[in-house]
Amino acid sequence: MANLNIDNIKERTYDAIVIGSGISGGWSAKELTERGLKTLVLERGRDVKHNVDYPTTNMMPWEFKHRGQIPQEIQKENPVVSRCYAFREDAQHFFVKDKEHPYVQEKPFDWIRGYQVGGKSLLWARQTQRWSEFDFEGPARDGFAVDWPIRYKDLAPWYSHVEKFAGISGNKDGLAELPDGEFLPPIELTCVEKHFKEQVAQHYKNRHVIIARCAHITEQQPIHAEQGRAQCQHRTLCQRGCPFGGYFSSNASTLPWAARTGKLTLRPNSVVHSIIYDETKGKATGVQVIDALTKEAVEYYAPIIFVNAAAINTNLILLNSKSNRFQNGLGNDNGLLGKYVAFHNYRARISGEYDGFLDSTTKGRRPTSGYIPRFRNVYKQETDFLRGYAAGFDGGRYNETSHDGLGASLKEKLAETNLGPWRVGSHMMGETIPKESNYVALDPTLKDEWGMPQLKISIDYDNNDEKMIADFFEQLTEMYTKAGFKNIQTHDSKQAPGLDIHEMGGVRMGRDPKTSLLNEWNQLHACKNVFVTDGACMTSTSTQNPSLTYMALSARAVDYAVKNLK
Numbered sequence: 001m002a003n004l005n006i007d008n009i010k011e012r013t014y015d016a017i018v019i020g021s022g023i024s025g026g027w028s029a030k031e032l033t034e035r036g037l038k039t040l041v042l043e044r045g046r047d048v049k050h051n052v053d054y055p056t057t058n059m060m061p062w063e064f065k066h067r068g069q070i071p072q073e074i075q076k077e078n079p080v081v082s083r084c085y086a087f088r089e090d091a092q093h094f095f096v097k098d099k100e101h102p103y104v105q106e107k108p109f110d111w112i113r114g115y116q117v118g119g120k121s122l123l124w125a126r127q128t129q130r131w132s133e134f135d136f137e138g139p140a141r142d143g144f145a146v147d148w149p150i151r152y153k154d155l156a157p158w159y160s161h162v163e164k165f166a167g168i169s170g171n172k173d174g175l176a177e178l179p180d181g182e183f184l185p186p187i188e189l190t191c192v193e194k195h196f197k198e199q200v201a202q203h204y205k206n207r208h209v210i211i212a213r214c215a216h217i218t219e220q221q222p223i224h225a226e227q228g229r230a231q232c233q234h235r236t237l238c239q240r241g242c243p244f245g246g247y248f249s250s251n252a253s254t255l256p257w258a259a260r261t262g263k264l265t266l267r268p269n270s271v272v273h274s275i276i277y278d279e280t281k282g283k284a285t286g287v288q289v290i291d292a293l294t295k296e297a298v299e300y301y302a303p304i305i306f307v308n309a310a311a312i313n314t315n316l317i318l319l320n321s322k323s324n325r326f327q328n329g330l331g332n333d334n335g336l337l338g339k340y341v342a343f344h345n346y347r348a349r350i351s352g353e354y355d356g357f358l359d360s361t362t363k364g365r366r367p368t369s370g371y372i373p374r375f376r377n378v379y380k381q382e383t384d385f386l387r388g389y390a391a392g393f394d395g396g397r398y399n400e401t402s403h404d405g406l407g408a409s410l411k412e413k414l415a416e417t418n419l420g421p422w423r424v425g426s427h428m429m430g431e432t433i434p435k436e437s438n439y440v441a442l443d444p445t446l447k448d449e450w451g452m453p454q455l456k457i458s459i460d461y462d463n464n465d466e467k468m469i470a471d472f473f474e475q476l477t478e479m480y481t482k483a484g485f486k487n488i489q490t491h492d493s494k495q496a497p498g499l500d501i502h503e504m505g506g507v508r509m510g511r512d513p514k515t516s517l518l519n520e521w522n523q524l525h526a527c528k529n530v531f532v533t534d535g536a537c538m539t540s541t542s543t544q545n546p547s548l549t550y551m552a553l554s555a556r557a558v559d560y561a562v563k564n565l566k
Helices: 002-011 023-034 072-077 133-142 152-166 191-203 222-227 254-259 311-320 407-415 463-482 547-565
Strands: 016-019 039-042 264-267 270-278 283-291 297-301 304-307 339-342 348-354 370-372 389-396 422-431 439-447 453-458 486-492 504-506 527-532
Touching: 016 023, 016 283, 023 039, 023 254, 023 304, 023 547, 039 254, 133 152, 152 222, 152 547, 191 370, 191 389, 191 422, 191 463, 254 264, 270 297, 270 311, 283 304, 283 527, 304 311, 304 547, 311 339, 311 439, 311 453, 311 504, 339 439, 348 463, 389 463, 422 463, 463 486, 527 547
Parallel strands: 016 039, 016 304, 039 264, 304 527
Antiparallel strands: 270 283, 283 297, 339 504, 348 422, 348 486, 370 389, 389 422, 439 453
16 A cells, blocks of 8 residues: 555656646746656646637627627626626636635725636737836835846846747837847837827937837747747737637647647646645645645645746735745745735826828738837936836727617618727826735635635725826827827726736745845745746836746746756
């Protein structure tokens, strides 16, 4: 019997374990298996195979029972996830419904989740901007958070590494505040966007309008063909899963690549309860898993563990990983685990109209838009708030119909379509300042259906955010006016944090174990064989979409972990 037990343990022992199969988890798995490590990937949700499990990907609008809309009864049952722009009839099966994994909102927080193989990489908006030296230096220079233990030069080669494999469309813009990358051909700006670009360049020294960089294959390279991925078809149905693999997802790219090495074991329906810490060895030895369907517990073992469960769930797992050595969560000697969580402020929007270019319009679709990189407090502190904001910029013409009349006259008018004026719009992506008062913690009494504590979330805006919103409205109104736009209107959505889906922190990187949880290689200071490379590791948020940085950090940390193991 003893030998049988040893054999059973051997069957559950791997060279590495990755918790989570989303953007960062997929990259961790790819890099580990490529280096020859037998790797187990644990995913709490169901299996989703590329092309096999995209049930709506080729459906026509009339094939949906509700023409794409979510029925009112489903909206009432799901007030949180229903606020997400992508939660529609064609993609609702990729989202976690409100009752499926409850949490406690000490303050309003819209936690948007995707529990399946591939995670939210099936649903993300695919915007991919590098961080700059200004972003990594920000906390040290501006006196918030703690100093990042790395700088742009440390991550630059890893940005290049992941960009070439993932396929990033963009233009070489030569901006210090937004470094160039390894780009496929850029997608084109519309004529009114080009007009705005020219007007901004004419009136401002350090403000720019560019085409946003995005994870879409605009020109297939050999590495993409080898992955079985084709050129983006500009369907803009990405949230359904792309049958062409035209945009980057774990399902189309990193996970199949890892599988073909023969070193990958993928186990869906595996809710990670906690990481097992061996006090005699002074390191983590494995993970405890609850089967999502049977609720049975099982343990898996490995000398290297990567935690890529997405920022908030990564905090949850580490907080729940308790032992005599770590009574408040794995690696939590300083009591900061779960604290200093930050996000991106998406509340502010501005719109306008332009009377020109009435002889032109757009044709077809595109999976990105214009982009205004951060221009506030870049080279010096110039406002009464810390840090700054980036902004999207989109300009297009749309068919308009009249709803006047009744009966036959109404039908006739509805059948007539006329192009309206050029309409422009921007949304703010503001950097929020990490604060100890913004935290996640384990609820002392409430449990979920897998026996784990429910997560308690207490995250809110502050006065810095309000000042930033006011400045965005003021500056973008001025820029719109100089460009000749009219009917300029501003809007504050007042949406709760979380709907940005860019939550970061709680397990932040830093130089000092007294003020941070992770070192420069994304290792827990107090448990060196556990690595965190998803959004939980972020010390600050900057203004850029963060997923590209998670990819680069994951690849860099795996390289270090494997070399260190050997």
